[in-house]
C-alpha cells in the first residue's frame with residue numbers, strides 16, 4: 333500500500349492555505365509551514381475578483397467571504413477641503429467590479445477562512461521556515477529552521493513578496509521591479525465622520541491618503557507617497573513614523589488624525605511597492621506561487637485573486653499528470669498571460685496617480701469626475717474588474733488512490 337505524495341507549502345497567507353486546500357483535494361499529503369508564530373491577522377481591505385472569485389465559489393466560500401464583507405459601498409475621491417470630487421458606488425456597477433469590488437474583506441479574515449476550509453489532513457507548523465533546499469531530482473530535501481530535515485516530492489513557495497526561500501532557489505532569475513512608491517497601512521480608531529465609503533485624497537507632493545471601513549468597528553487607513561529609493565529601509569518603527577509625519581505634514585482633511593492613529597497602531601505595515609518578475613516559476617521540484625512568484629502590488633491590483641486562482645491551477649495540473657515537471661510547466665503556461673496582463677501598468681503609473689503639483693492634482697480630479705460619468709463608467713469597470721483568464725479553468729481530477737505513483741522515481 334503506497335502513501336500519498338508529500339508536498340510542503342511555505343507561507344500561510346492567502347496562496348498557501350488555498351494551495352493546501354486544493355492540493356489535498358488532488359490527493360497530496362500536505363504540510364504548511366509559516367514563519368510567524370500564529371496566523372498573521374493583519375492587513376487591510378483586499379478584494380476577490382474575476383477568476384479568483386470563480387475559484388472561491390468552487391471552494392464553496394463565497395458566502396463565508398460575503399459574511400465578513402467590510403461593508404464598503406463604493407469609492408469617493410475628495411479634495412483637501414473635504415469636498416467630494418467624484419464617486420463610484422457599488423450599487424451603480426453594471427455586473428462588473430469597479431474600484432470597490434463586491435467581495436471586499438480584511439486580509440486576515442480571508443486568510444483565516446481559507447485555513448478553516450482546509451481538511452484536518454492538512455498539517456500546519458507555525459514558527460518554522462526553510463533553512464536550505466536540496467533538489468534530489470526526484471524530490472526535495474528541506475532543512476527547516478529547527479534543524480530538522482524532511483523529504484518531499486514538491487516544495488511550493490507561497491511566502492509573499494519578500495520570500496526568502498525564493499531567494500535561495502531562484503536568486504539568479506528573480507527580479508524586483510520597484511514602482512517608486514511607499515504604502516503605509518494601519519488600523520485607527522473609527523471616528524463619527526467615518527462612513528462606509530473608501531474615501532480617497534490625492535494631494536500635491538505625490539501623496540495619497542485613504543480611509544476604508546472594516547467589519548470590526550475600526551477604520552483602515554493608508555498613506556502612500558512616491559520615493560525614488562527605499563528611503564525607509566533599515567529605519568526603526570519610531571523613525572518610520574517620524575518620516576511619515578514629516579511627509580504628510582501640512583495636509584488637512586483626515587490626515588492629522590491618521591498620523592496620530594499610526595503613532596499608536598500596532599499593525600503598521602510598510603511596503604516599498606515592487607513587482608516580482610521571474611522568467612520561470614519552477615525549477616526541478618520547487619514551484620513559486622502567489623506574490624512570491626508574481627507580486628503585482630496594490631497598484632496593479634488583483635494579487636489576492638491571482639493567488640487563489642494560481643493555487644487551484646497548480647493543483648489541477650498536478651492532479652492530471654504523473655509527471656510533476658510537465659504539470660508545473662502547464663501551470664506556468666496557464667498562469668503566465670493572466671499575470672502579465674495584471675503586471676502590465678499603463679505608462680506613467682503610479683506617478684500619474686500621485687501628481688507633484690496642484691495643477692496635476694486638479695487634472696487628476698477632473699479625470700476621476702469624467703470617469704464617474706455613466707457613459708465612461710463601464711470602461712472604468714472593465715479596467716478595474718480584476719484578473720480574468722480568457723481560458724477555462726483546468727479540471728481538477730478526483731482524488732486519486734493513495735497508492736498512485738506521482739513522481740518519476742516511482743514513489744508510491
Ligand SMILES: Cc1cc2nc3c(=O)[nH]c(=O)nc-3n(C[C@H](O)[C@H](O)[C@H](O)COP(=O)(O)OP(=O)(O)OC[C@H]3O[C@@H](n4cnc5c(N)ncnc54)[C@H](O)[C@@H]3O)c2cc1C
Pocket residue numbers: 342343344345346347348365366367368372374375376377378439460461462490491492493494495496497517601621622623624629630635636639
Ligand atoms: C501582514 C500582511 C499584511 C498585508 N496587508 C495587505 C494590505 O493591506 N493590502 C494589500 O493589498 N495586500 C496586503 N498584503 C499582501 C497580500 O496579502 C498579498 O498580495 C496577496 O494576498 C497574495 O498572498 P500571498 O499568500 O501570496 O502572500 P502573503 O499574503 O504576503 O502571505 C505570505 C505568508 O508567508 C509567510 N512567510 C514569509 N516568509 C516565510 C518563510 N520564509 N517561511 C514561511 N513563511 C513565510 C508570511 O508570514 C505570510 O503569512 C499583506 C500581506 C501580509 C503578510
